[in-house]
Amino acid sequence: MTQSNNRKLTIARAMAESVAQEMRTDDRVFVMGEDIGELGGVYGNTRGLLEEFGKERIRDTPISETAFIGAAVGAAQDGMRPVVELMFVDFFGVCFDAIYNLMAKNIYFSGGSLKVPMVLMTSTGGGYSDGGQHSQCLYGTFAHLPGMKVVAPSNAYDAKGLMTAAIRDDSPVVFMYHKRLQGMGWLGTEPGATVKTPEESYTVEIGKAAIARKGSDVTIVSLGLGVHHALKAAEKLSEEGVEAEVVDLRSLVPLDRDTIRESVARTGRLIVVDEDYHSFGVSGEIIASVTEHDISVLKAAPRRVAFPDVPIPFERGMEQFCLPNADKIIAAYREIEAG
Amino acid sequence: MTQSNNRKLTIARAMAESVAQEMRTDDRVFVMGEDIGELGGVYGNTRGLLEEFGKERIRDTPISETAFIGAAVGAAQDGMRPVVELMFVDFFGVCFDAIYNLMAKNIYFSGGSLKVPMVLMTSTGGGYSDGGQHSQCLYGTFAHLPGMKVVAPSNAYDAKGLMTAAIRDDSPVVFMYHKRLQGMGWLGTEPGATVKTPEESYTVEIGKAAIARKGSDVTIVSLGLGVHHALKAAEKLSEEGVEAEVVDLRSLVPLDRDTIRESVARTGRLIVVDEDYHSFGVSGEIIASVTEHDISVLKAAPRRVAFPDVPIPFERGMEQFCLPNADKIIAAYREIEAG
Amino acid sequence: MQPSLEQKLWMYETMVLSRRCEEQIAKIYMEGKTPVFNMANGTIPGEMHLSDGQEPVAVGVCAHLDAEDIVTATHRPHHQAIAKGVDLDRMMAEIFGKATGLSGGRGGHMHLFDPAVNFACSGIIGQGLGPAVGAALSRKMQGKPGVAVAFIGEGATNQGAFHEALNLAAVWNVPFVCVVEDNAWGISVSKAASTSVPRNDVRAASYGIPGHYVEGNDPYRIHEVAGEAIARARAGKGPSLIEVETFRLAGHFMGDAEGYRPEGEKDALFEIDPIPRMRQRLLDDGDASDEQLSNIEKKAEERIEQAIRFARESDEPRPEDALTAVFAQA
């Protein structure tokens, strides 16, 4: 192992490095979005790219998400491999037609005669008082609609590998990165997200969950920032001799149901942690995926720790009241124990 | 009971009647949308209104969903009670910001100082080869995002009562009507949707499920057209002595979890029937709602009969292959029986 | 500048081909839908938007396009598809929902894709604009030739996507032309009731690009104006907006009672059907003999018959293939 492989990167830098590496070897890759040029992306994931690749391939756009995401689809179908940014996932409402009715469906509508090799990267998550139009995760919203792969890394290693895999994929991939994991100085970051990341190019397979921590007593399934809450909860539980297994989904579509089911089959207990809204989303799907498969493996009713079904409040105390955290996960475990 | 109360109405006529009755007694109620005037709505639910109320209160709009749904929010906040139509729910992508970030959130953002008394009515459903941009249900998509009530009637009685309740509600209500239940001649209709509907005005409470059929052996939960599939399956199962209970959700938000749980507690078996996409949607939520509450009531793993995670194909055989129907529900029951 | 004789004959032939196509589809569409009309039934189920009357726009524009050029079309795409050179057999098979269709029956008549001639369409108003701008950008970035044309209806000009795409195309100066088929109606809503200006060419000024309005559904005039705009785009001088006055002789979709049309409108339109008019003009100008034109017409009829035969004789897709082609094949 070279020294470079001991280097730690933030997710932001890992994303930018992946894009840069792909751009160097593939002329068809380019980047579009708001403030991704000079500014390097509000969340830093395109920093340095303008300097290396210039304005043609690193394109700042007007505030016209419908047009430029639609344009990415058109360019992708025409042989390019655009990486396009929707600055906050919360803005999807102004351009969701271009995303879910066009980007996601044209391969199918064309019977497979078209490819749509594009990546839509978008920031998710709250916890820093940015209010109800700038703090959502919307994982369930994107994962529910067929035709797009959806990934959400919890650390820089996965972020780089998933980004490289996404750019090389001939199908559209939505890359949801969590703001509180980006490693932006001005936002504070979860240290666990900044991990050793090889300099050389590599891929992480889209559709494979990771076991972030081994354990035998309860399975905690999560993604993105939630994985870190889960790991913290697991550490605390471990102090009292309860060993939690933490499953990091990494990808919502395809969803690695096998890994989840296999883990729950071993632990017999399930907690799902999701920063997206509680109902009709990720947490329900995970629980259903387990219970419909084999209900006998469960020793207790499954639990979820998710954002309640309310818009995201601005005020810190209110927002924290709603957000998942390690204590809530532990409380959920207590409920399971209590039966 | 007067004779009029024996009269049967289609859902389309029931909706139009409710709107007309509210418009007669409340000047603030008006209707906007594409082709809702002269044409009476593509799905007939505004037929006759232009003739009675004129162009000011029955407003055809440009093809500008973002603007006119946004305008409905502005008008609602200013004291009007708009009923606005999104012709097909599939078109939500061009205007979802106005729906989920504005209509759904302004009450909360204003701390309750604003009311947003508006109804967004929209057609759902496939089964008539209208292709992948005109056949979706998207129940899960709307139900996942907080701040809007979501109703989906299965028959004319409920449609009228829910529409009246929706118009009188000070919060935004999304009224999802299924095209194959509307009673439009040119589309064919499920006869079970056209039921006795009182002439006088009445409301059906938003947030209360109905037991469409009593039974003790299995609970089939559905909504809209799925309720009729469930009833047909129940009839067939009854021939072999299996009595299915059919729960008609009527409303997704609020979701009547109590009625579902109470039914499953009695039957011990659960099948969810949903024409919306399989994953991260309604079917997962219903199953999770039951299992997280009390896993011991289930005698077997729950099942779902939902639209697979693929865009909706045009061709009849392919589309029918994907759609829920009575046979698939019976097959799901067989799986439960087989354990 | 008038089209060349060859172009004129191609335009006439293509208009006739398109019309025959629509006539045959209209007939076949009713198979299985009588005595009770139910859109779900019959040889061709689902919605059906026909283009009768609007052929001059498709041919006037596409006369300037090659296979490598890009066209995005709408829910009313047949005339444009035919003029762009989409494989007619596979297009018809797709409309019938056959395994041999352009997308094996997954798409249907609103979702015709033929990558060989860079043709795509979609059922959402304004949706094709962004992709056309993107394809134009792709050519510019790759240094490859090709102009992208987005066809839309006049009703679509009030959709946000129209504004965003034209601005983006202008800012990026890509080889893009937006062609608006102004048939005066968006389903039952008239242009006057939906659009704040009588003509959309004035909206070009919002993007600092040339705007044109072509009156009279006149294929030669359309050909001329489109030719200029497309040449301009090819020369790297950027996008244009063209609105063309046309009309639809059919209902919005099949089954439309058209109660919204003022009395007599429809009859008057049939009087100015562009196909007999062009035929007469070719004769009057001495560009073709009656026999030549009859020959063209016969050939068009046969071509459509062949496509229909192909569609009818093709197999239905396997139902379970509905689950395939969601993602690109590895």
Next chain:
Amino acid sequence: MQPSLEQKLWMYETMVLSRRCEEQIAKIYMEGKTPVFNMANGTIPGEMHLSDGQEPVAVGVCAHLDAEDIVTATHRPHHQAIAKGVDLDRMMAEIFGKATGLSGGRGGHMHLFDPAVNFACSGIIGQGLGPAVGAALSRKMQGKPGVAVAFIGEGATNQGAFHEALNLAAVWNVPFVCVVEDNAWGISVSKAASTSVPRNDVRAASYGIPGHYVEGNDPYRIHEVAGEAIARARAGKGPSLIEVETFRLAGHFMGDAEGYRPEGEKDALFEIDPIPRMRQRLLDDGDASDEQLSNIEKKAEERIEQAIRFARESDEPRPEDALTAVFAQA
């Protein structure tokens, strides 16, 4: 036509009030964010978009508005809120996230709602346009007085919502005015890089409505042009579009390093800060004495201090109240 003396003094006072507000917020925003700047921390967490420099637009327009008129504002709303007469104490408390805030801390600085003066704002670009058109329609339908003004930034003019709303307002001829604050930047993207025309007033022609461009960030000239447009709307003559040249003296949000600005741009802007300029003008024109103006300034400072005191002294909301007010109270 110049504003009346009373209007001039109100405009000056309101500009100063707004500026003091921003200055104080800027200072308090940094409480708890040093030595390490983390947006999540401090007395006022989250994003913070200040309006320094853009005050002339707010006051020039709102001088013509009463409480019953409607304003929708953007992510940069303080100057407009203050000019519209939003309750300053409760606005400040909302920015602090207190229980006494306009929405009890649920909204924050991008979501200020004061129904008493018909003020609303939102954080999504272009989102306020539709609601303003709808409120204007509501007044027209109810036969009640009132004009609706939507403020947006120049970057927002390339969003589809802009186009749709202006067309709809024009088609329905409602009392609506769209005011574009052209501060030359949308975050780091310049107007030239995002907008296909140098000035948005030309886009009014797309809707058959009057378009105006006001140069120089000049409160009197803004007052005049806005007055005409608002009077026109009140007279039932329909909507207008006004773009105003202005500038922001602050970063896009607090913490913005503004590396995208050309060298010297910022310094030059401080030279033409509209507040000292207006002060000088009032003196030069003999409209007010130095003492009068100093008095106004002192009062403004005190008013802001009072609002801040109110905010500081107010209680935080109960965390569990996050779950309330999702739906209207019965």
